[in-house]
Structures are given as structure tokens and as C-alpha cells.
Amino acid sequence: MLRPLIVIRRTPTIDFMAWHKIGFAFSAFLTTASVVLFLTLGLNYGIDFVGGTLIEVRSTTGPANLADMRQKLDALHIGEASLQGFGPPTDVLIRLPRQPGGDAAQEKAVALARKALGAGVEYRRVEVVGPSVGSELIRAGVIATVLALFAIAVYIWFRFEWQFGVGGMISTLHDVLTTVGLFALLRLEFDLTTLAAILTVAGYSVNDTVVIYDRVREAMRKYRTMSLSDLINLALNETLSRTILTVSTVALAVLSLLFLGGPVLRGFSIAMLWGVVIGTYSSLFIAAPVLYYVRPNRAVIARSGEPAAGAPSRAR
């Protein structure tokens, strides 16, 4: 019979609650820093959101000559073009700034650029987004994220008690804000797929939280006299191996996307990876300890539980 090679034998007895103040302080710092970074440095928005042009070309005559291309593009007077290597030395990613004069002006700039670059390059990708679409997408993105946070909070409230909803929302908000902060700090391009990653992070990071809350609720019904702090510790320790194992499997999938999925998926993978890690941290050190402060009504929870869900009965 095939036995597992690695087994976590005992339930750990880590005193998470002893650490929660440090966790709060650390998270307060992270979140504040993220908000400050977002407000000062701002995000490096991709063309999805601000409009503009992105052209990925591959030189068909050996390694690309960036200086030459830059010169050709600068001569067009269509604003400052940014060029960067993208993957192999033959590939270049060209960004043209948003052109003044509405949607039609963007198209004109691309046509000019194509003409200037001439033969000797192959167009792998051309993306042109007019300013009107960009501003709509920003609005839709903000709305979707806010809605996601509320929907998650309402769902948890519906399934548990409102206090749990508050904890879930705080930790999810924390995950979303710090992911945005990371993108602001590292100047990573923030585009539509990044936004998709953030929404996924919001939905996924609350996974751990729900599993832990589930256990807290169960423990509340089981041990009616145990202190809230001990209860939370117990729930966290009992679910710890599961938390670590699931995060690991998702992290494995995300890591392979990050390293093998190609440059187009890089931003997405970084956001996902950060979100998965910070989401786990926040479930342990934010979502659970917050319960200690918002004080769920244990009498109501104990009453609502089915009596059969008591302590694991000894062998019958």
C-alpha cells in the first residue's frame, strides 16, 4: 500500500494570538505604505487603462538595434517612444504615448510608426487603445473590485455572523491593497490581466479565511467555555497543515506560470504569487485575530449549530 512520504504527524501548537499585534503592526505598515506608494508614485498603467500604443516587433536581421529604432521613431514627433528588450535579443517592445486628439489620432500614430520602422521587422503584436476605452476600463475595474470585496463580505456574513464578514473584508482589502502597492513599488505594468489577477486573489485569499472561520465556529460550538483567544489559536493550528498544503499546490501552479508562461503572463503571475502568499499570511495573522476584537456572539453561534457536530466521539 502506497503511503505518503511526507506526513505532518501532530497538530502544531503555535501561539498565533501572541503574534497578532506584531502582525497587525506589520500589516498596518504594509497597507499604509501601499496606499502612500499608490498616491505618490502611482501605478505604471498599461495601455489598457490610459490608452496609447504598444508594438512588439522582432528584427528579422539579427539582434534588434534599439538606438536606430528609437531614432526613427523620435523623428516622427509622436511623443517619446519607450523601447525595451522583450525576451530574446531580436524582440523589442515599443510603447508610444497616448496621442492628443482622441481615438482616431492613436491609429494615425501607429501607421506612421509602421512606415518608419520599415522592412526588417516583423510585427508580433500591435495594441492600440483609445483614451475613451481606457477610462471606462479603469472605472469598471474599480467597480468590480469594490463589488468583489462587498460580495465576499456579504457571503461570509450570510454563512456566518456579521463579525466574520468584517474580518473577511478587512483581510481581503489588505491583500488587494498590498498587491496594488507591490505593483506601484516595483513599477510593474498594471493592465487588464493584472486586474484579473487581483480579483482572483480577492476570491482565492478568502478561501483560507473561510476554512479557518469554519473551524472557529465549530470550536465555538464544541468548547463553550474556552477563551476566544485559545479558540482562535486552536482553529488556526488545526487547519495549519491544510493551509500550507493548499497554498503550496496553488503556488506550484503559479510558479510554473511565472517561469514558463512567457513574458505576456509575467505581470499576472507576479500578482497571483504575491496574492497567494499574502492571502495566506493575512488569513492567519489578520482575519483570525480580528475576530478577537469584533467579538462574535458565541451564544448565537452555539445555538445555531447542530448538536451532532460535537467533539469527535470515541470509537463507537
Place this chain on the structure above:
Amino acid sequence: MLYFANWKVTLICAVCALGVLLSLPNLFSPAFLAKLPEAVPHKQVSLGLDLRGGSYLLLEVDVAAAQRDRLNAIIDNVRNALRNANIGYTGLEVQGTAITFKLRDMGTIDNAREALRKIDPDLTVTIAADGTGTVAFSAVATEARRRQAVDQSIEIIRRRIDETGIKEPQIQREGQDRILVQLPGVDDPEHVKSLLGRTAKLTFQLVDTGTSVEEARAGHLPAGDEILPAAERNGSRVGPDAYVVRRRVMVGGDTLVDAQPTFQNNEPVVSFRFDAVGARRFGDATRENVGKPFAIVLDNKVISAPIIREAILGGSGIISGSFTVQSASDLALLLRAGALPAPITILEERTVGPDLGADSIHAGALASIVGVALVVVFMVLFYGLFGIFADIALFFNLCLMLGALSLLGATLTLPGIAGIALTMGMAVDANVLIYERIREELRGGRTMLSSLEAGFKRAFGTILDSHVTTLVAGALMFWLGSGPVKGFAVTLSIGVLTSLFSAILVTRLLIVTWVRQWKPKAIPI
């Protein structure tokens, strides 16, 4: 726990088999599938433009411009109606979305209202007590007009694209007045864009020979005339740069039944043919104006202004105007397809070359395979035999996902592939929850069977709760969705749903079968 009703077993097996069957076509080439009998599933997951290469264009119909045109057309009717009823007015003009004017005599308000109502039942006429009046289209009529303009544009765009010979174009309405055009395999959309960007409204109008452009520009434009610029002709211009022409349209391009590029004196020209109505109008107009020039006007620019030598009664003619072979065939195409009811702007363009698409498929597939392989090994390391059960369930999950995507005709994008890899990592979460619970119950001193039972039962609620939140995020993304992100939302949501089935039911069936067949004394967990 040990009891699994026969019908349940059959159902689970049937769903798994169906998943495998529906996902299988994705392993073969379309050519091979075509040879198979009808009964075998053929549907493959369709690849998004970011994977197969192609152009994605988001267009906006300028509905406001169409409305302005319509008001401009109606302003003459308003003028005539007021004149015929002998009502004095000042300041008749189009302002925003309405025609405004001011009556000279307040006593004529009722008469004016009466006269103006007769023009068109869709018009709303309001005249205030001080004599200022507006004529505008009612909200219902405006809305109907908007819908009609967009529908008509879609139809015209479809015809224009079909004429170019592009295969499998997808043209659909997006939101209120936008049109999404997807052109697989097109890696340089410049030509298509130039075709779509032109309204192609063709009219034949008489040139007013009684005045000159200079005089008209100096402010002596005769009533009923307009100044139109000449069209650009390959950079060099022959003849005047503008014409004074009669506003009244002799014949419009809507009466054309055919247009073809051809040659005349070794020069590319476009030949055209009118329908019966157009032919008669053109015949009458040319007969009455022999010896005078008429302007061939395309999108408010004069292509050429030949002199009518004799009445043209045959219903066909030729447009010359220093065309190149390409511009002649483009014009013929545009005339055949018809004019757009309103100008179109391109809001967004995303073009992916076939190489990048192939690279993306390659990278996405590699990342997914490695990711899934890592998860599979991980599960065996941590759960042994039960890990293998989870892996088998994972395999069926993948099949069900691909099968569902194929069946729904969903489009797989690069973020969509990422979604598949991600859900594979997330799907085993349910297994982990169940197995960890079983371990706990065993540690709590339960027997093997009751631990299994309790593990599945207790973990279920948790699994459901934790999956719903991901589904919420998926639904929001779909709603927010633009192409690639929508693809991600679809695979993520479908993956979460199928994983509920596979991780809970399939794993459970596998474990039950194992317990029954091998009658183990302990659980290897």
C-alpha cells in the same frame, strides 16, 4: 459511506466518460476530425485571437453624427413648411440635438405647430409663448434610430469584410453603439481599417456654373449651394481644389446595384450600374443638363466633375479620377457594400501575429503541463495512495473542463490557459480539506470507516463556502470582461465548478471502491 447507490455510480462514471469524450477532439487536427462519423463529438475549444493570431477591432458608431445628418436633412422641410404656411421666422438652425427657430409673430404659434407636425410623426414640436420653438426627434424615435444605425452598420461592415475575402470574421454588437470585429489570421489590419473607416456615401450633384469658388468663399454662396473640396488624388491635384455644387442630390449611391473596378484608356476606373429607379433619375437629370458639369461626390469630397455630353439612359456609368488599381477596387468594394449610416471610429485595436500566437500556446501549454505535473507529484508525496486518487480525479477534472469549454464553444485565451493551470492547483484544495479532515478524525480515535465518512461530510460545507467566493470573483470578471480577461473568467469559473464534482464525488467513489475491493485494515494517510 460504503454505500453508493448504483445509479449514482453510473451517473458519476457517465459524466466522467462524457468529459473524456468531449475533450478528446482537442487532441486531433480538424482535418482528422472531419473524416470521423457524425456521431463522434467534433467540437474543439476555439482559440482566441491572442493564440491563433489575428485582429480585434472595437468600433464605435457615431450615432450623434447620424442624428445631426438627419436634422440637417429635415431643416429644409421645416423651412418649406413654414414658408408655405406664410409664417415668418428667424434664426432657423440645428443646435445640438434639435432644430431651433423663433417666430416673428406670436399669433402664428398654433399654425406653425400644426404645419410642423405634418412633416414627420416622429418629431416633437414645442413652441414657447415667446415664439421660440424647437423641433426634435422624440426619445423613442432617437433610440430606434440609434439601434437601426448600429444594426445597419454591422450589416455593411459584414459585407465589406466579406468582400475582402477574410475567412471566419466575427462581427457583433457590443454595448449600446459599439461593434466588435474579430478577424482571425489578419496580422496587418491597415487595409481593413481603411475600408471600415470610410462612410462611402456617394452622391451625384450638379455643379453650379453660375458662380465661382472664390466668389462663394467671399460670402456670396447662392442659396441651395455648398462648397465641397476636391478629393486627394495620389498627392498631385489636377483641376480646382474645391467646387460649388447644388445641395440637391441628383442620384444617391443607395440606388447602385453593382460597381466594379475596370480600365479605361489604360487608367483604373470604377464602373457602376443603377437600379431601375436610379437609372430613370440619372437619365432625367442628365438629359436636362447636357453640356453642364456634374460632381461625383464621395464622403463630401468631389472625386471628379465631368461634363455631361449627352443623356445617360443606359443606367450605367464610369467614375474616373486618377485612381490606382488598389483605390479603384477599394471604391468599387465600398460602393457594392453600401454606405455606412454614420461615421465609425476605431476605439481599440489588438493585433497578434501568428508567431507570437504560436509562442504563447507553446509557453502556456508548457507552463500548464509542468504546473499540473508538480501538483500531481506533490499530492502523491503528501498523501500516497490517496494522492493518486486525487490525481485521477484531477485528470477527470481537466477532461471535464476541456469538454465543457468545447461544448459551450468558449474561447480559450492565454489568460484562459493560465486559468486552467491555476484551477488545477486549486482543485486539489478540496481533496486536501477532505484528507486533512480524515486524518484529524483518525487522530481523534474514530475507526477507519467512520473517519472516512466524517471527513467527507464535514469538509463538504467548507469546500462549498471556499469555492463560492472564487466563483463570485469569476462572475465579476466576466461582467467586467474584455476579450482575454473574459476567457480567464470562463475557465476559472468552469474549473471551480468541475472541481467540485471531481474532487468530491470522483475521489469518494474511488475510495469507496478501494475499500470494498481491497478491504484494507488501515488508511495509508
